[in-house]
Amino acid sequence: MSSRGGGGSGSTAASRIRVGRYELGRTIGEGNFAKVKFARNFETGVNVAIKILDKEKVLKNKMIGQIKREISTMKLIRHPNVIRLYEVMASKAKIYIVMEFVNGGELFDKIGSKGKLKEDEARKYFQQLINAVDYCHSRGVFHRDLKPENLLLDSTGVLKVSDFGLSALAQQVREDGLLHTTCGTPNYVAPEVILNKGYDGAKADLWSCGVILFVLMAGYLPFEEPNLVDLYKKITKADFNNPPWFSTSAKKLINRILDPNPEKRITIAELIENEWFKKGYKQPTFEQADVNIDDIDAIFDESGNLENLVVERRQEQTATPVAMNAFELISTSQGLNLSSLFEKQMGLVKRRTRFTSKCPANEIIAKIEQTASPLGFDVTKNNYKLKLQGEKKGRKGQLSVSTEIFEVAPSVHMVELRKAGGDTLEFHKFYKELSTGLKDIVWRSEDDPKEKA
Known part of the structure; x- marks a missing residue:
C-alpha cells in the first residue's frame, strides 16, 4: 500500500519515491540540515520516519562529527522509552536514517491541550523519562537537550525520548571528567552548563528532567524571563516557587532536583528510591542488544565504493496536489484520532x-x-x-x-x-x-x- 494514494478531482496518481525497501511519503519535519519524511517499508508494511541529510551540506558545515555522533548514539540505545533507529543508508548525495515512527504527538501538545497534568499522570511520564535517561547514562550517553518538545508519545501513550542531535558520548568527556560544550534550550539548561566551567552530563540531564516535571504539573516554566541575562540569573540561583497545588512530597523532590549545586543535587539512584517517585513505579523490561557502530564510517565513504549505496528511484511528479489517502491522513494525526486534525x-x-x-x-x-x-x-x-x-x-x-x-x-x-x-x-x-x-x-x-x- 502506498503512503500516498491517488484519486479525487481527476488528479493523476501521486508521484512515488522509493529508497531501498522504503516508499517515502510526506514531510513531517525539517531543519537547516535535514528533512524527516513519513515512509513505509513496502516489504513488511511497517511505518517509519526517515531523516534525510544532504551530504554536501553536512560536509560544507563540518557536521560529520555531529551526525556520526547522533547515529552512534541512536544505535547504542535500545530502550522502550527511546526512539529506535532501524538502519542507516546512503546514496551518493544523501544519508537516510530510518527511525521508529511515533504518532501520538509531543508531550508538549498534551500540556498545551490540558493546561497542566494531574500529579499521578505527570509522575507516570516522569518515571518513563527517568527510565530512559538512566539507561542512556548507563550506555555512556548524555542527551543535553531534554525538554517536552523532544519527548514524544506513541499511540498507546508510551513516552519516547527523541532528538539526539545534541547528545554527547562518554569519549567526549575531558580529562577532568566533565563535558565543556554549552548547549541545550535556555529554560531547561542546568546552572553549571551556563557557567561554562565544565559539567557532569548525568547531573545536567537530571536538572532538565526536574524542569520537565515542574512544567508537567504546573503548566508553565519554573524559570522564565524575556531577558536572557535575567533568565540565567534566576537559573543559577534556582530562583523559583512551587505552585500551591503541588503535594508536599512533590515540592520536596523538585527542590532536591533543582538544586543549583550539582554536588548536592539528588542522583538518579537516590531519585528511584524516593517515596513520591516510587508510587506505581514499573521497571521497564526489554532485551539488551550488542550493537556494533564500526559501520557508520561507511556512509561517509568518499572512496567511490558504490557497493552499499542506495538509489532514490522517483517517477515524474504530478502537476496536481498530492491526494492524501486515509493511511496518510492518519499519519498526520495524534494516534488514530482524526478529529485532532x-x-x-x-x-x-x-x-x-x-x-x-x-x-x-x-x-x-x-x-x-x-x-x-x-x-x-x-x-x-x-x-x-x-x-x-x-x-x-x-x-x-x-x-x-x-x-x-x-x-x-x-x-x-x-x-x-x-x-x-x-x-x-x-x-x-x-x-x-x-x-x-x-x-x-x-x-x-x-x-x-x-x-x-
Whole structure:
C-alpha cells in the first residue's frame, strides 16, 4: 500500500519515491540540515520516519562529527522509552536514517491541550523519562537537550525520548571528567552548563528532567524571563516557587532536583528510591542488544565504493496536489484520532499547523502568496508546495515556513504549514497574522474548528 494514494478531482496518481525497501511519503519535519519524511517499508508494511541529510551540506558545515555522533548514539540505545533507529543508508548525495515512527504527538501538545497534568499522570511520564535517561547514562550517553518538545508519545501513550542531535558520548568527556560544550534550550539548561566551567552530563540531564516535571504539573516554566541575562540569573540561583497545588512530597523532590549545586543535587539512584517517585513505579523490561557502530564510517565513504549505496528511484511528479489517502491522513494525526486534525488546543505553540479549504488549490496558493508578501516574506513555488522566507532576522535567524497542499477528498484540500527554520514563537505569531488574511478561504482551522467561510 502506498503512503500516498491517488484519486479525487481527476488528479493523476501521486508521484512515488522509493529508497531501498522504503516508499517515502510526506514531510513531517525539517531543519537547516535535514528533512524527516513519513515512509513505509513496502516489504513488511511497517511505518517509519526517515531523516534525510544532504551530504554536501553536512560536509560544507563540518557536521560529520555531529551526525556520526547522533547515529552512534541512536544505535547504542535500545530502550522502550527511546526512539529506535532501524538502519542507516546512503546514496551518493544523501544519508537516510530510518527511525521508529511515533504518532501520538509531543508531550508538549498534551500540556498545551490540558493546561497542566494531574500529579499521578505527570509522575507516570516522569518515571518513563527517568527510565530512559538512566539507561542512556548507563550506555555512556548524555542527551543535553531534554525538554517536552523532544519527548514524544506513541499511540498507546508510551513516552519516547527523541532528538539526539545534541547528545554527547562518554569519549567526549575531558580529562577532568566533565563535558565543556554549552548547549541545550535556555529554560531547561542546568546552572553549571551556563557557567561554562565544565559539567557532569548525568547531573545536567537530571536538572532538565526536574524542569520537565515542574512544567508537567504546573503548566508553565519554573524559570522564565524575556531577558536572557535575567533568565540565567534566576537559573543559577534556582530562583523559583512551587505552585500551591503541588503535594508536599512533590515540592520536596523538585527542590532536591533543582538544586543549583550539582554536588548536592539528588542522583538518579537516590531519585528511584524516593517515596513520591516510587508510587506505581514499573521497571521497564526489554532485551539488551550488542550493537556494533564500526559501520557508520561507511556512509561517509568518499572512496567511490558504490557497493552499499542506495538509489532514490522517483517517477515524474504530478502537476496536481498530492491526494492524501486515509493511511496518510492518519499519519498526520495524534494516534488514530482524526478529529485532532481540527480540534482546538488552547495556548499551544506548535511547529506546524493545518487548515482545510473548499477552494481550488490554485486559488489557495494565490491567496497565501498575496497575504505572505506584505508580511515581509519571499515566496518560492514548486507545484503545490511553497517556501515562505522571512526577510527580517529573528531570535534564531530568519523565519522559514514550508507550505504544502494535499487533497483529502473531492473539492476539499488540507493545507499544512511547518516551521522549517527560525523561532517557534515567531512562527506562531506569523501564522496568526497570515490566518487573518486567509479567512476567506479557510473552511476549518486547527486553531478554530468552528471557523467557516
